[in-house]
Amino acid sequence: MAGGGPEITSNAAQSDVTADSHGGADAHGADTPLLAIQALDAVYAGEAGTVKAVDGVSIAVARGEFFTLLGPSGCGKTTTLRCVAGFERPTAGSIRIDGVTVSCIRDNVFVPVHQRDIAMVFQSYAIWPHMTVAQNVAFPLETAHVPRREVRNRVMRALEMIGLADLHDRPATHLSGGQQQRVALARAVVKDARLLLLDEPLSNLDARLRVQMRRELGQLQSRLGTTTIYVTHDQDEALSLSDRIAVMRDGKVVEIGTPRALYLAPRHLFTAEFLGQTELLPARSVTRDGDTLRVETPIGTLRVANGVDEPSGRTVMIRPEHIEFATPGDTGPNLVDGRVAQVAFTGRVVEYAVATGSTTLSIHALSGSMFDQGEAVRLRLPPERCVLVGDADDNHQDETEPGHHPA
Numbered sequence: 001m002a003g004g005g006p007e008i009t010s011n012a013a014q015s016d017v018t019a020d021s022h023g024g025a026d027a028h029g030a031d032t033p034l035l036a037i038q039a040l041d042a043v044y045a046g047e048a049g050t051v052k053a054v055d056g057v058s059i060a061v062a063r064g065e066f067f068t069l070l071g072p073s074g075c076g077k078t079t080t081l082r083c084v085a086g087f088e089r090p091t092a093g094s095i096r097i098d099g100v101t102v103s104c105i106r107d108n109v110f111v112p113v114h115q116r117d118i119a120m121v122f123q124s125y126a127i128w129p130h131m132t133v134a135q136n137v138a139f140p141l142e143t144a145h146v147p148r149r150e151v152r153n154r155v156m157r158a159l160e161m162i163g164l165a166d167l168h169d170r171p172a173t174h175l176s177g178g179q180q181q182r183v184a185l186a187r188a189v190v191k192d193a194r195l196l197l198l199d200e201p202l203s204n205l206d207a208r209l210r211v212q213m214r215r216e217l218g219q220l221q222s223r224l225g226t227t228t229i230y231v232t233h234d235q236d237e238a239l240s241l242s243d244r245i246a247v248m249r250d251g252k253v254v255e256i257g258t259p260r261a262l263y264l265a266p267r268h269l270f271t272a273e274f275l276g277q278t279e280l281l282p283a284r285s286v287t288r289d290g291d292t293l294r295v296e297t298p299i300g301t302l303r304v305a306n307g308v309d310e311p312s313g314r315t316v317m318i319r320p321e322h323i324e325f326a327t328p329g330d331t332g333p334n335l336v337d338g339r340v341a342q343v344a345f346t347g348r349v350v351e352y353a354v355a356t357g358s359t360t361l362s363i364h365a366l367s368g369s370m371f372d373q374g375e376a377v378r379l380r381l382p383p384e385r386c387v388l389v390g391d392a393d394d395n396h397q398d399e400t401e402p403g404h405h406p407a
């Protein structure tokens with residue numbers, strides 16, 4: 001299963017050093033990140049020139065954590081994962097798995113794929129068509145020379161876990177897409193590896209199956225407790241599954257945080273926009289006023305409780321579901337008068353467009369409240385839901401510390 005595709009350029013000599021010779025003093029300690037990526041670069045050399053697919057990525061993932069790489073197509077997610085697995089050689093930086101260096105350009109270390117304790121589900125989940133379900137799942141154990149009886153037990157356990165035990169005898173090609181996807185997952189979890197790498201494992205499923213498999217995957221991971229690196233460009237998947245997410249763009253990590261923190265209080269405009277719908281108001285000037293910021297925007301002065309006043313480009317963001325309709329007697333900050341320009345009833349939610357001066361704001365309200373087109377309304381933008389984000393292209397990484405082991 002070695003990676004195909006063009007060579008990755010590398011200034012590393014071909015010296016495959018065994019993992020143990022590079023174990024750190026604190027290897028295997030509870031505080032050691034299970035995965036530590038430091039200043040990783042990866043460059044593809046092709047006929048059309050070179051592409052820096054990974055550019056200075058640093059990530060530390062705690063034991064048992066479900067950690068997601070999220071970003072648009074081509075931002076370097078798969079390449080990062082393949083460097084961790086050992087299918088690609090980085091051009092700079094280092095990777096440690098459970099305190100043991102598996103890749104380090106400076107020290108000329110590169111531990112080959114089969115000596116890294118990882119299991120990977122590939123973006124094109126590639127199951128073997130000439131084998132049965134059980135043979136597919138047994139494959140990684142057989143290549144590792146696990147005794148036959150143990151193979152049988154572990155395969156059946158993995159298939160039961162994934163809900164495919166009844167189909168173990170069936171040719172792998174006689175399965176639905178979702179079932180094949182499960183075989184690929186079973187083949188990964190059967191290895192009982194220290195690190196599970198999943199590259200868009202749900203991308204080939206239809207929307208309904210995807211949601212169902214997402215739920216099952218989350219349950220499976222919390223049952224196994226295996227440290228998991230998950231790659232997706234689907235924000236719903238990332239938000240609902242992850243303990244923490246690294247948002248990536250152009251080979252770089254823009255920001256790392258919990259789903260809640262990144263959705264509710266992102267630091268970067270890119271994160272705000274990538275993680276769902278957002279209303280954006282350019283900040284004309286910002287002054288600190290006690291615990292909050294006072295920000296001049298096209299719809300007036302807003303009190304903003306979140307965000308840092310960075311000198312770079314600045315924007316106030318608020319999610320459409322956090323803008324409220326005020327009642328006539330309401331007082332307090334961030335009240336804005338407007339007129340309903342559009343109403344779209346979608347069932348659970350009503351989507352309003354409200355014009356306030358030259359700005360139109362989207363508001364998503366539960367379907368209990370109804371306002372008509374043309375109606376005058378007063379909006380409230382709660383200060384604690386307003387966030388000042390930087391929109392500079394600075395891309396610096398804010399944080400690489402591992403999160404805590406999920407309870």
Ligand SMILES: Nc1ncnc2c1ncn2[C@@H]1O[C@H](COP(=O)(O)OP(=O)(O)OP(=O)(O)O)[C@@H](O)[C@H]1O
Nearest residue numbers: 005006044046051053072073074075076077078079
């Ligand atoms: N084998 C290759 N040869 C040359 N360039 C490559 C190769 N594989 C990837 N790239 C380039 O490297 C960059 C990162 O690609 P990568 O596959 O890591 O992105 P990704 O985030 O996984 O995207 P997607 O969401 O589409 O899978 C892209 O610009 C891509 O075109």
Ligand SMILES: [Mg+2]
Nearest residue numbers: 077078079123
């Ligand atoms: Mg990819």
